[in-house]
Amino acid sequence: MTTATSAPAASAEGHIDPAATLTDGAVVPIQTRSERPWSFDPADFGTPTGREVNWKHTPISRLGALFVDEAAPADVIGVTVSAPAAVEQARLAPGEAPRGEVFRPEDLASAIAWTQEAEAPLVRIPAGVELDEPVIIRLTGNGGVAHAHVVIEAQAHSRGTVILRHEGSAQQAQNVEIIVRDGAALTVVTVQRWDNDAVHLSAHQARVDRDASLTHIVASLGGSVVRVNPSVELAGSGSQGRLYGLSFSDAGQHLESQVYLHHKGPHTTGDVLYKGALQGENARSVWIGDVLIGPDAVGTDSYEANRNLVLTDGARADSIPNLEIETGDIVGAGHASATGRFDDEQLFYLQARGIAEDEARRMVVLGFLLEIVQKLGIPALEEEFTAAIEAELAAGADA
Structure with a gap:
């Protein structure tokens, strides 16, 4: 396991704790989202206990099947793709570009999904192509455990929308790798309308290049536990990231998103807005928003907000915004959170x-x-x- 800034930390069980790092032999909690370690090898991660910084708000007891590194039957998730003729589709083995160009697993479920997906489906919008209709990927669960890694690429100066629709019943660990090349404009919408018993852990990681834009929308209504964590790097000068989310949590439902927006290139623009409503006993939502404005991200303009509406007694919304700025030369930056009845x-x-x-x-x-x-x-x-x-x-x- 590795991280961009420091050596990883071993837990008492010999695995690496993504909430800590080693400094002079002592375990020190990681203080910034950008330092979180990663690995493609599930063996580098211990099974979450709920004490880790990235799991402490998640009902671990309902996720056990997704922490087991075993092959799943191929027919657990039925997949149908509706796409305009110009869209290219392929299957990518580990190490076959562009798979792995952007994505780095940061937890056990994500590393297992990477390992178990022998051939990751690729959806590519070719350079200069502007799609008139969206690409629709419909995933229908038939019961059981499933793993997936999906690669979405918008090549230079292309335009298009990709919709991921999740329905039926399953326990799925899913990775979505998103690459937006120079001058492209891509919208990715992930819709979770699972049955009431479904469990869905999804890590979305994206890189947005020079003068490109990504609109990423998470819409979660169905499922027992749904956790969709988007991580977006605005790498190129003039790149833009718009991250939006909608959730409606009913009795017993847990809907969660941990959002990370990294302003890396100069003159980048970010807009993050998630809204949720909750009703019913033990309805739960969790939103954690991390924005990092890096030392080279001069001229950045960024804002993140989360707002929750609690409709009944017994419902709970956790909302944690974080903002880290490493340069003083910015247009503006702010964050906000509000939860009310x-x-x-x-x-x-x-x-x-x-x-x-x-x-x-x-x-x-x-x-x-x-x-x-x-x-x-x-x-x-x-x-x-x-x-x-x-x-x-x-x-x-x-x-």
Whole structure:
């Protein structure tokens, strides 16, 4: 296992703890997201206990099957791809470019997914191509454990959208490697509408090159435990990263995202906004946002925010924004977090104008979440998610 800045630390069991590093023989907790060690070898990671910095908010007891380094049956996840004719598709063995150009596993589940995926599917938008329709990758779980590594590449000056749709039942550890070449503009939308018993651990890692842009959207509604962690490096001068998220957590659901945005090149722009609603006993959401503005990222403009709306007693939202700046020559940088209950004043305002209470509640919640829905830019998806949010609200009212 290695890290860009320091030697890794061995735990008492002899494995490397991604929450710590060695300094003069003493174990010192890692203080910055950029120092987290990585390895392609699952043996370098100990099984998480829930005390590690990157696992302490996750229900480890519900994830055990994804920490076992064993081959899974090939038919656990059914995959169908709908793509315009210009899109190139291939299968990549470990070490076959561009697989591994960007991605570095940072935890056990991710390293296992890397190892177990013998041939990673590649979806490539060729240079200069502008897609009129999105690429849709539909993954349907049939029960059981599954591992995946997917590579998405937008070559120079291309334009396109890739949608990952997750449905059915499975326990899946998934890696998504995203490469946005010079001048390209790529949108990646990952939709989690799993059945209630599904478990989904997904690590998305992206690099955005010179004058390129990536819009990355996480939309999580279904599943027992859903953890989607996007990590985006704005490597090239003038690159842009827009990271958005939407979640609606019901009773017993755990929906989580740990976001990392690294401004590495000069004159880069970042916008991070995640919104979530929660209702029902033990409904849980976790959002951790890390933004690093590196020493060479002069002229950076970056902002991250997370906002949560708690609709019922017994629900809990954890929100932890972090901002690290290593240069004083920036345009601006900031972060914000807010978690609150339903606004009774808004409800009173609407009811005073003759709107029934149930309809008023629906309007307030929809107004809160539609800011993210409208960023999808795909009318069919926007309609689908508006209807899904309304269905969630109706189910909560009937409970």
